[in-house]
Amino acid sequence: GAPTSLTVNEGQPIGTLTTSKEGHHLTGWTDTATGNPWNTMRDPVLAPMTIKAKWEADQYTVRFLAPGLTPNPTITDQTGISYGTGLITDPGTPTGTF
Incomplete structure (x- = not known):
């Protein structure tokens, strides 16, 4: 699964996260504070934050x-x-x- 926490340089994107959930596929990530989609490859981290995986059943x-x-x-x-x-x-x- 994905790490429960990690350190990212300010202003940098998180990068690739590898995670899995039986019988599901990952459809993206969500910023839990705003509810907005979060692109781990593009969106820069500007402050401590939490993101949550979005899953869809196979x-x-x-x-x-x-x-x-x-x-x-x-x-x-x-x-x-x-x-x-x-x-x-x-x-x-x-x-x-x-």
Whole structure:
């Protein structure tokens, strides 16, 4: 994860921060005092501050396969399933010959 604190020369940007969160991707950083977006590669640090990572849940597609591992033509893929929600719609009983 990212460091909990670091020292930056006044007037310089923070630089690259490496961090991760399972099932999510980093969308940016926010200055906690102002709520404004913070670009760690561009924005200069002018005083002590705190920034917070902004995360977005990864999205997945669920595909239901017929016997033999081929896409089931009678059941539509479910897209946009967010990590950690566990929410997919019961596709029901497939119909047709596989």
